[in-house]
Amino acid sequence: MKRKCFVFLAFLFLSCDASQTDLQLIPATAAEVLDVIKNANANVVLVNVWATWCVPCVEEFPDIMAVYQQYKSRGLRVVFVSVDFEDQADDARAFLKTQGVDFPTYLKLSDDRAFINTLDPNWSGAMPATWIYDGEGEKRHFWIGKASREQLEKKIRDVLPH
């Protein structure tokens, strides 16, 4: 049942204005997040793993949103994945609201080790962590730590089709 719900929610993400769904934080395994990336139908997909308690994550969040607003018309999709603790999900939802996030985001399911290794075996688990995928679903950039708006733009422009 859970799997069916996820597929349905992912379909909503891909097919309609997500703000109408009122679903901002969807529990997902790493495999399900990879499915979202694969089926994003975008020119560039930025994946950011964050948490409300992660100071640099919270600091860079507005820059990611600003870059999203700037480049979404050119095919940029952003996939936020919160790794907040279960009792902090409401905090995460409240934060997403303050940031004006109007598309579905995800909340880590499964244990850390499986989540990390499935999402990217090269990732140590340090946060924030950000990946840039191209329109073919190929990973093009990955880094840990906070990026500036200029750095984010540079990486996105590097992958956007000219």
Next chain:
Amino acid sequence: MRKLYSTLALALVAAMGLTMGLNAKADGSEPLALGSEAPAADLQMRGTDGAMYTLTDVRGEKGTLVIFSCNSCPWAVKWERRVASIGNAYRNKGFGVMVINPNDPARVSEDGFDEMVARADSLSYEFPYVADSTSRVARAFGASRTPEVFLFHADGRLVYRGAIDDNASDANAVEAAYLKDALDALLAGKAVSIPETKALGCSIKFNRDS
């Protein structure tokens, strides 16, 4: 001496790489490979008791446990009582133990030295809690997050790196006690069955000036 120069040169190269902007490993080079000896082992770090320590100083007859942790990361905080408990217990069993705070206190005030002293006191650490305020030791290890564990065999080889256990939130719900299992394996003279694990954690706030 040649080995020391090599280690310092590697640390310098790693540090230069890290200052050259965002890249695939923006906040850490490759983690220390299993089988390696502890790098930067003769770099002195100030402990919360005021004394200066090197990794060589704390080397134990049964092995040496090095944990990069800090005051500020909520993930590290969730594990810190277990760090205290494991560190104190296995220090008494012949392991050298050191907890290293690699965060630049200029970037994270909560990781200032006075705050470290208070934390070590409140947790009753019986082992050094030292400040790697230049982040040089963390860079030499290729550490990227807090908390992150490196366990060395008595002969100096790295035999385990990764997480403390599989449940940061609830010590009573731990199903895989990776670090304790590795420590017990060394005590028993056996190979570590799971030599590498991962866990979520906070990226190290490296000192950008060193």
